[in-house]
Amino acid sequence: MSDKGPISIDAIRAARAAIDPWIVETPLWAWRSPTLEALRGTDTPVWLKLELLQRAGSFKSRGALTVMRTLDADALARGVTAISAGNHAMAVGYAARVLGTTAKVVMPNNANPGRIEGCRRFGAEVVLVADVHAGFRLVEQIAADEGRTFVHPFEGPLTALGTASVGLELIEQTRALGTELDAVIVPIGGGGLCAGVAAAVKLAAPGCAVFGVEPTGADSMHRSFAAGAPASIDAVRTIADSLGAPYALPYSFELCRANVDELVLVDDDQLREAMRLLFRDAKLAVEPAGAATTAALLGPLRDRLAGARVGAIVCGSNIDETTFFSLLADQPGR
Structure with a gap:
């Protein structure tokens, strides 16, 4: 058993091999552009892990x-x-x-x-x-x-083993390209993705910081960290409905608490602006949850990660055209 939780590199590899017939190793893309450089103040690329290209459209x-x-x-x-x-x-x-x-x-x-x-x-x-x-x-x-x-949406050892493969792939893909990441940003709903990814990153690259990001209208993990135990919210109030878990649960909470360096919050306006940027500049049509890591990087983490080599999980893109374009058309504060 790892000191980071009941997950090991060998267990992640075995779990990943077991589901190999039905999933794909999603691409890693180095996002470089004058627009991104101006927003970050650096020409260092952002490494996007494109889980929106996974089978069924998400991790x-x-x-x-x-x-x-x-x-x-x-x-x-x-x-x-x-x-x-x-x-x-x-x-x-x-x-x-x-x-x-x-x-x-x-x-x-x-x-x-x-x-x-x-x-x-x-x-x-x-x-x-x-x-x-x-x-x-x-x-x-x-x-x-x-x-x-x-089949629980985010809780349990097997779920975390499955999502851990995202984190291990990210570290191995960047290393294959000669890059060691300074930080990885992961969206949090119930915490199943972040639990697995954070554990894998800390096992494979202990010096890499892990940041979790939640919408302000669905902040159950923030409340849980503050309380020191799994906490709940009364309702989901965010356009990022994929991140709208009503509560945290013990297994994923403990893995997140053991391996996540810090949590940050983004609001719906920041999510919309990140969606617009990804669409215009990276040519990616993502749902609000898929834009959360970009919103965090260019919002609450901008100064902290200036110049850092960052990996960001683009977790999914299951959204219909009408909703997508209506969200892009919404102006801040609406």
């Missing part, structure tokens, strides 16, 4: 597959269930399809229409509810009544 497939590939034949026959604003639901639908089982996913009724349709394209049955709190109650009922395995 979530790594965790879902790592969990679901361990199910026995009886569990696969009964199927799985999940709760999500979209990315995890899509990942579970995708994983169910490639593993030969069925998925019944619960989503808030204000979930992005593109994600709801994406789940259905993978063959998942979609049940809409009023909010994520109601969704968590319903998914537990579905698991009890139908015998489906509940």
Whole structure:
């Protein structure tokens, strides 16, 4: 067992190899441009880990597959269930399809229409509810009544092992290009991505700082760090619905607390501006959560990481065209 938590490099490699048939090693892209140079005050590139190009459109497939590939034949026959604003639901639908089982996913009724349709394209049955709190109650009922395995959106050792492969790939890809990162920025919803990535980064590159970023309207990990224990929020109030977990939970919280150097917050205006920049300058169409690390780098971390060699996780891009362009059109403060 590592002193950074119950994750090791060997365990990450084994988990990554086990899901290799169904995922891709997403590209690492060195973002260089006059616009970025002016905003950062340095010509040092930002290394973007493009998880938006992962199967089902986000990093979530790594965790879902790592969990679901361990199910026995009886569990696969009964199927799985999940709760999500979209990315995890899509990942579970995708994983169910490639593993030969069925998925019944619960989503808030204000979930992005593109994600709801994406789940259905993978063959998942979609049940809409009023909010994520109601969704968590319903998914537990579905698991009890139908015998489906509940695939948690962010909690547990297998989920963290799956997401840790993102962090290990990032470090190894940058090293292959002759770069040692000074810092990695990771978005936080429930904390499953950050838990795995942070643990992997600290194992593979102990001197690399890890920063977690949350929206101001979904700051459960900030509250948890302040309380010293997993905490909750009463409602999600951010355009980054993919980062809108209602609470933190013990396993991912403890891994984050052990391996994350600092948490920062970004607001919706900063997320929109980062989306615009990524679209105009990096030619990437991302959902708000996918812009969170850029928003942090050019906002609360700008001075701290001036000139630093930074890796940023672009976690997903499951968003329909209408919503995407309406968010870009919104002006600050609206």
